[in-house]
Amino acid sequence: MSETIRIKIDGKDITTFSGRNLVDVAKENGIFIPTLCYFRDIHPLGTCRICTVKLNGRHTTGCTTKVADGMEFEINTPELLDNRKAIIEMLYAEGNHFCPSCEKSGKCDMQNLGYDMGITVTRYPHVFSNKIVDFNPKRMIMETNRCILCRRCVEEVKTVDGNDVFSFVNRGVKTVVKIDYEQEAKLTESEAMRAMNLCPVGAILVKGMIHKEPFGEAKYDLLGKAVKPKSNGKALKRDDGGKFIIATTSLAGCFGCHMSILDADTELLDMLEIVEFNKSPLTDIKNFSKRCHIGLVEGGCSNSENVHILREFRKRCDILISLGECAIMGGIPAMRNFVPLQECLEEAYLNSPTTELGANIIPAHEDIPKMLNNVYPCNEIVKIDHYIPGCPPSAQHIWKVVKSLLLGEEFSIAHDEFKYD
Numbered sequence: 001m002s003e004t005i006r007i008k009i010d011g012k013d014i015t016t017f018s019g020r021n022l023v024d025v026a027k028e029n030g031i032f033i034p035t036l037c038y039f040r041d042i043h044p045l046g047t048c049r050i051c052t053v054k055l056n057g058r059h060t061t062g063c064t065t066k067v068a069d070g071m072e073f074e075i076n077t078p079e080l081l082d083n084r085k086a087i088i089e090m091l092y093a094e095g096n097h098f099c100p101s102c103e104k105s106g107k108c109d110m111q112n113l114g115y116d117m118g119i120t121v122t123r124y125p126h127v128f129s130n131k132i133v134d135f136n137p138k139r140m141i142m143e144t145n146r147c148i149l150c151r152r153c154v155e156e157v158k159t160v161d162g163n164d165v166f167s168f169v170n171r172g173v174k175t176v177v178k179i180d181y182e183q184e185a186k187l188t189e190s191e192a193m194r195a196m197n198l199c200p201v202g203a204i205l206v207k208g209m210i211h212k213e214p215f216g217e218a219k220y221d222l223l224g225k226a227v228k229p230k231s232n233g234k235a236l237k238r239d240d241g242g243k244f245i246i247a248t249t250s251l252a253g254c255f256g257c258h259m260s261i262l263d264a265d266t267e268l269l270d271m272l273e274i275v276e277f278n279k280s281p282l283t284d285i286k287n288f289s290k291r292c293h294i295g296l297v298e299g300g301c302s303n304s305e306n307v308h309i310l311r312e313f314r315k316r317c318d319i320l321i322s323l324g325e326c327a328i329m330g331g332i333p334a335m336r337n338f339v340p341l342q343e344c345l346e347e348a349y350l351n352s353p354t355t356e357l358g359a360n361i362i363p364a365h366e367d368i369p370k371m372l373n374n375v376y377p378c379n380e381i382v383k384i385d386h387y388i389p390g391c392p393p394s395a396q397h398i399w400k401v402v403k404s405l406l407l408g409e410e411f412s413i414a415h416d417e418f419k420y421d
């Protein structure tokens with residue numbers, strides 16, 4: 001029988017039994033340690049490092065630590081919180097995580113941790129590597145780009161005769177998960193579903209079994225903490241009796257964020273009480289005619305003109321806000337980053353059907369903006385002051401953020417407003 005012991009977590013005395021898992025002990029005492037590779041029925045794997053804590057002053061993983069008498073843990077220090085946030089940001093930057101188009105959105109453990117940590121943007125440049133999406137297995141699709149190499153599937157998914165279905169192949173940064181087609185074909189549908197649910201992200205998908213829950217009703221859609229973004233607490237200055245000046249632009253995006261602004265409906269009238277729009281496709285004012293308090297940028301940079309406009313916005317606006325997934329992460333347009341530019345152009349202009357005979361040419365003229373090799377999030381081109389995630393963010397959300405920044409008001413964002421999808 002385990003002996004009763006005493007440990008300390010962030011200075012709090014806790015009585016428990018020796019040999020228990022730190023993550024579980026902390027949870028029972030109201031202290032949350034985030035986990036990704038750790039799963040209740042699985043032997044701890046220690047692969048993701050998201051649960052890193054300090055034990056007697058030294059870093060260690062919480063999920064692999066068995067508690068013993070006298071241990072002292074630090075769990076929620078600013079340094080450890082920031083380390084965890086950095087790991088999630090790294091995973092976002094290293095994989096190709098386009099939540100708005102992901103089948104696991106709303107049920108994804110990594111996405112949920114992103115919400116909880118209030119991540120709006122990664123501090124690392126996106127890698128946009130091109131890994132295989134494998135449609136060959138009988139029941140599954142393997143989306144290797146989203147895999148965080150947690151090893152859950154490798155350890156836990158076996159056939160009835162005990163064979164492995166998943167394995168790690170290659171080494172170091174080239175490591176990927178591979179499916180054994182012959183073994184995968186032996187899995188029943190419920191075994192395949194278990195594998196999909198075991199994966200903490202959207203890397204393992206079962207054909208015909210995705211998007212089962214209605215939008216907005218998935219596991220994490222209604223959970224989570226409100227996020228409190230920074231506010232400098234100071235209203236922006238405007239000339240006496242004048243209005244705040246706002247500019248907006250749509251770069252490589254779908255114009256959905258602008259449509260969302262229009263969805264404010266009658267609130268647009270409140271907006272227009274204190275705000276005047278300058279350069280904006282909403283007003284069709286094509287050039288800046290004055291300095292602006294806030295610039296709202298939708299879409300990333302896909303061509304030379306996008307870069308030029310974004311730099312102009314940076315010069316002419318006191319505060320620059322990236323609005324929507326494409327501006328923040330590159331979004332759906334950045335999906336072309338995995339294909340060489342020339343191939344994209346050939347597919348679009350030479351190999352696609354056209355109604356106009358002989359129109360199969362790649363347009364090229366000095367007046368046409370030059371396509372960049374990649375689509376870039378705005379913060380990789382200029383400094384961005386604030387981010388409003390969502391695809392698109394709701395009108396109320398956008399207006400709340402903009403109004404609070406203009407008036408210097410503190411504001412919080414409810415979980416269901418703060419969406420990557």
Ligand code: SF4
Pocket residue numbers: 096097098099102103104105106108109110111146201202203
């Ligand atoms: S929802 Fe999909 S794209 Fe978003 S973090 Fe999860 S796996 Fe990645």
Ligand code: SF4
Pocket residue numbers: 146147148149150151152153154166177198199200201203204
């Ligand atoms: S496929 Fe999913 S479960 Fe398997 S290693 Fe990748 S992230 Fe983990």
Ligand code: FES
Pocket residue numbers: 034035036037038045046047048049050051052061062063064
């Ligand atoms: S949860 Fe502990 S290392 Fe992944």
